[in-house]
Amino acid sequence: MDWQALVLSLRLAAATTAILLAVAVPLAALLVLGRGRWLAMVDALTTLPLVLPPTVLGFFLLVLLGPRTAFGRGIAALLGHPLAFSFDGLVVGSVIYSLPFAVQPLVAGFAAVDPALVDAARLLGAGSMRLVTSLLVPLARRSLVTAAVLSFLHTVGEFGVVLMLGGDIPGSTRTLSIVLYDQVEDFNYAAADRTAAVLLGICVVLLAAIYMSGQMRGAARGGRGA
Amino acid sequence: MGLALVAPAGAQTMVRLAAAADLEPVLPPVLAEFQQQTGIRAEVTYKASAMLTAQILNGAPFDLFLSADLGFPERLIAAGLANSAAPVTYAKGTLVLWERKDTHLPPPSLALLRDRNLRRLAIANPERAPYGRAAVAALKSLKLYAALEPRLATAENISQAAQFAESANAQAGLISLTSALTPELASSGRYFVIPRDLYPPIEQGAVIVNKAQNGAAARKLLDFLLSPPVQAELAKRGLTPVH
Numbered sequence: 001m002d003w004q005a006l007v008l009s010l011r012l013a014a015a016t017t018a019i020l021l022a023v024a025v026p027l028a029a030l031l032v033l034g035r036g037r038w039l040a041m042v043d044a045l046t047t048l049p050l051v052l053p054p055t056v057l058g059f060f061l062l063v064l065l066g067p068r069t070a071f072g073r074g075i076a077a078l079l080g081h082p083l084a085f086s087f088d089g090l091v092v093g094s095v096i097y098s099l100p101f102a103v104q105p106l107v108a109g110f111a112a113v114d115p116a117l118v119d120a121a122r123l124l125g126a127g128s129m130r131l132v133t134s135l136l137v138p139l140a141r142r143s144l145v146t147a148a149v150l151s152f153l154h155t156v157g158e159f160g161v162v163l164m165l166g167g168d169i170p171g172s173t174r175t176l177s178i179v180l181y182d183q184v185e186d187f188n189y190a191a192a193d194r195t196a197a198v199l200l201g202i203c204v205v206l207l208a209a210i211y212m213s214g215q216m217r218g219a220a221r222g223g224r225g226a
Numbered sequence: 227m228g229l230a231l232v233a234p235a236g237a238q239t240m241v242r243l244a245a246a247a248d249l250e251p252v253l254p255p256v257l258a259e260f261q262q263q264t265g266i267r268a269e270v271t272y273k274a275s276a277m278l279t280a281q282i283l284n285g286a287p288f289d290l291f292l293s294a295d296l297g298f299p300e301r302l303i304a305a306g307l308a309n310s311a312a313p314v315t316y317a318k319g320t321l322v323l324w325e326r327k328d329t330h331l332p333p334p335s336l337a338l339l340r341d342r343n344l345r346r347l348a349i350a351n352p353e354r355a356p357y358g359r360a361a362v363a364a365l366k367s368l369k370l371y372a373a374l375e376p377r378l379a380t381a382e383n384i385s386q387a388a389q390f391a392e393s394a395n396a397q398a399g400l401i402s403l404t405s406a407l408t409p410e411l412a413s414s415g416r417y418f419v420i421p422r423d424l425y426p427p428i429e430q431g432a433v434i435v436n437k438a439q440n441g442a443a444a445r446k447l448l449d450f451l452l453s454p455p456v457q458a459e460l461a462k463r464g465l466t467p468v469h
Contacts, residue, residue: 067395
């Protein structure tokens with residue numbers, strides 16, 4: 001069992017989830033509260049990573065973040081190292097790759113909040129920021145949990161983008177899904193079984209814990225007569 | 227029901243081919259020529275040899291397997307999935323050091339591998355990609371492996387290693403001559419042939435899968451690949467003929 005790769009995968013998923021929530025909450029709020037046709041374009045663009053095969057998306061990122069584009073050179077100058085074949089590069093790739101998994105549940109959750117509440121809050125003078133932090137996010141808490149869980153798990157299981165952008169460097173880009181793939185490719189099925197079992201075990205425990213805490217809070221709320 | 231017993235006119239006009247990734251730039255014109263001469267159309271899947279082997283072991287319906295080494299076809303023979311006693315060597319691979327023309331590093335040579343400004347060198351996975359194995363063997367022969375190991379970017383297969391270098395994310399790559407000779411890489415970069423005494427030969431082996439539905443067509447295609455005119459054609463595209 002490659003514990004270094006497991007830790008790396010969990011670190012990558014945690015960093016990606018944190019960034020994604022910070023990006024997706026305002027983005028989803030904009031999509032739900034905003035007006036204008038251009039928002040349909042934003043909506044379409046955030047869903048786009050679902051369409052591309054992950055290795056192709058990874059290849060585009062490899063080119064885009066590479067030294068052949070001004071963008072890639074700018075980032076390399078900013079960070080002091082190129083993004084490809086580094087942990088930071090995987091974070092960038094994962095954020096783009098998992099964006100729809102963070103945005104879509106939040107859009108659904110925010111859209112389900114009663115518009116009368118939103119109008120009332122606006123009448124009482126709440127600004128957009130207040131509207132999001134005090135109304136939408138608390139009321140759509142389940143969607144927030146779903147967005148976080150999906151982003152995290154999607155990143156743990158991410159393979160194609162990491163394969164293209166990572167370069168298989170132990171401790172910085174060799175994630176557990178790459179190790180698992182290598183074990184399968186090398187006909188090392190016993191090791192692959194163990195790796196997959198550990199990965200699935202951790203995810204089941206994690207998910208059960210999250211959903212159980214959600215249910216308990218839900219039950220407590222229900223007790224007050226919701 | 228009776229109609230099903232009558233073989234359609236095109237029954238023996240197709241062969242399913244599983245081919246190693248390094249053949250992707252090489253085979254299409256050869257297969258087009260084969261179809262013109264024999265009327266047999268080859269349906270081809272290019273992947274890493276390891277993956278094709280796993281797929282055939284699990285029942286993938288291929289007729290002929292062109293591997294990038296001898297080990298994978300031998301594995302199929304050991305599993306009783308191919309009839310021959312040993313794989314047929316149909317070509318040998320050549321390892322080259324490839325570099326974009328617009329890097330600020332010296333042109334490709336063994337000296338480039340010693341250059342401290344070479345921050346990333348792309349290779350294919352040495353655990354299973356034959357060219358990756360050859361790359362590590364060559365670096366070890368040059369006593370450079372320890373120094374370069376932290377600077378290696380390992381690609382899943384040889385065409386991906388070429389992409390790492392072509393996109394300039396790696397400053398150079400140890401790739402196949404077949405990739406280096408493609409129009410895209412030939413125009414954007416230059417290469418240096420790694421001396422052959424630095425790594426064990428990359429012998430590429432073929433086997434006919436014994437459950438082949440189109441066994442006769444597979445045999446014809448293999449004979450075609452081994453014929454002198456086709457071997458000469460392969461040589462122009464970066465594979466060394468076997469005779």
